[in-house]
Amino acid sequence: MKKVITIGSGISGLSISRMLSNRYQTEILEREDRIGGMIKCDRINGNLFHKVGGHVFNSRNQAVLDWFWNQFNRDDEFLKTQRNAKIFMTGKKIGYPIENYLYQLTESQLKPIVDELLQKLSIKNNQITDYKNFKEFLIGNFGSELYNLYFGPYNTKIWNTDLEKVPLAWLNGKLPMPDLNEVIYNNIIRKEESNMVHSSFFYAKRDGSQFIVDRLSNGLEISCSYNVSSIEQLNNKQLSINNQDRLADSIVYCGDIRQLHRTIQIADALLKEALLKVADLPSNGTSNVFCETDTNDLSWLYLPESTYKAHRIIYTGNFSSTNSEGSKRTTCVVEFSGKQEQSEMLEELKLLPGNLTALAFNYEPNSYIIQNETTRADILNLKTLLKPYNIYLLGRFAEWEYYNMDKCIEAAMALTKKEFST
Numbered sequence: 001m002k003k004v005i006t007i008g009s010g011i012s013g014l015s016i017s018r019m020l021s022n023r024y025q026t027e028i029l030e031r032e033d034r035i036g037g038m039i040k041c042d043r044i045n046g047n048l049f050h051k052v053g054g055h056v057f058n059s060r061n062q063a064v065l066d067w068f069w070n071q072f073n074r075d076d077e078f079l080k081t082q083r084n085a086k087i088f089m090t091g092k093k094i095g096y097p098i099e100n101y102l103y104q105l106t107e108s109q110l111k112p113i114v115d116e117l118l119q120k121l122s123i124k125n126n127q128i129t130d131y132k133n134f135k136e137f138l139i140g141n142f143g144s145e146l147y148n149l150y151f152g153p154y155n156t157k158i159w160n161t162d163l164e165k166v167p168l169a170w171l172n173g174k175l176p177m178p179d180l181n182e183v184i185y186n187n188i189i190r191k192e193e194s195n196m197v198h199s200s201f202f203y204a205k206r207d208g209s210q211f212i213v214d215r216l217s218n219g220l221e222i223s224c225s226y227n228v229s230s231i232e233q234l235n236n237k238q239l240s241i242n243n244q245d246r247l248a249d250s251i252v253y254c255g256d257i258r259q260l261h262r263t264i265q266i267a268d269a270l271l272k273e274a275l276l277k278v279a280d281l282p283s284n285g286t287s288n289v290f291c292e293t294d295t296n297d298l299s300w301l302y303l304p305e306s307t308y309k310a311h312r313i314i315y316t317g318n319f320s321s322t323n324s325e326g327s328k329r330t331t332c333v334v335e336f337s338g339k340q341e342q343s344e345m346l347e348e349l350k351l352l353p354g355n356l357t358a359l360a361f362n363y364e365p366n367s368y369i370i371q372n373e374t375t376r377a378d379i380l381n382l383k384t385l386l387k388p389y390n391i392y393l394l395g396r397f398a399e400w401e402y403y404n405m406d407k408c409i410e411a412a413m414a415l416t417k418k419e420f421s422t
């Protein structure tokens, strides 16, 4: 059996190793002392802490769903929940997505928005649709009033970057494409959202995404606390990791693409150049405070206003009753962009709704990837140059794609089919 080594034990590494393990000898090398990457969770006084985000699962891809539900018993082990998201503005909770709930805004907020949307509707057929960047897209679709009130502040906060610098190709397929007629119609009949990716989602009855990690890792060979610092090619074409500490026929790299120029030690000028080209890609981190909060029925609360540094609250305690076993109330995660001081986050908790009490903190330096105009082409070129050496890239930070868990699984399936089908 040929040996495939996967670097990284997040959802990408676990998924592909599972897909390959019956036909290849597989091993996962993970630099941290625990597996799971961004989806691992901790228990704090009996309460489940998603250290990054809230990690709910769904997919529009039937093949991904089929694979996933082959690993789990959907009815016995998972809950299916409808999203109940709200936007917190001027002290009020407004429905999400905001364009379907304009009728909940104040009269003075609503008037200029309606004027602008009606004006847009009348010139709709001549409207430009090949927007150059995210900001143009948002203003073009929702108007500058709604952009200034919500879309601009919220997205600037979460991406922590100038939205004019965000190319639209990056977001293709990830954004709802609103239709103005529909927006007006939805507001008149007060239609609830329904067709967005996570408008309903699956969540493990116990242990959230940690349950996914535990199941997918079952039976796999995994070495933790193993930092891959060098990859070389030997004369017999085998790949050597950390000076022949491990040998492999193929490597699937699921770590951060920006680190790879230091790790790969292969004398290939074009490859070196391509690796250096992606060495400085920008990303954002997130700081999280895990809290106890008053009971409520929300799943997410978005915080667009600049009064708050935090950008959203994820009510993970409401995803499963087993998530707040150590609390008399319920639990949630308050999420901030970038690195924040704990003292500042504690101050912020006093301003937010729900009588929040901090239980734990986490900082994840890389959560959101930021692409530029050439990133996709640069990564594709790199993949092409790595392929003759049997090194493959997979996952959110290796492919520098805005992947959710289901997209990581989809990418693992595609890579398996393309490169490991024999």
Ligand SMILES: Cc1cc2nc3c(=O)[nH]c(=O)nc-3n(C[C@H](O)[C@H](O)[C@H](O)COP(=O)(O)OP(=O)(O)OC[C@H]3O[C@@H](n4cnc5c(N)ncnc54)[C@H](O)[C@@H]3O)c2cc1C
Pocket (backbone or CB within 6 Å): 007, 008, 009, 010, 011, 012, 013, 029, 030, 031, 032, 035, 036, 037, 038, 039, 052, 053, 054, 055, 056, 057, 058, 226, 227, 228, 229, 254, 255, 256, 286, 367, 368, 394, 395, 396, 397, 398, 403, 404, 405, 406, 408
């Ligand atoms: C705030 C937030 C909320 C999210 N919410 C959701 C959600 O609700 N639903 C959803 O589906 N998705 C969600 N996502 C996306 C999801 O987190 C990612 O798609 C997924 O976790 C990426 O997995 P990965 O395996 O590609 O990368 P990672 O999880 O980063 O795994 C990479 C692993 O590689 C290891 N590694 C790196 N370099 C080396 C090395 N040199 N040697 C050894 N090991 C190495 C790392 O330690 C890490 O464990 C969210 C993301 C964020 C940031």
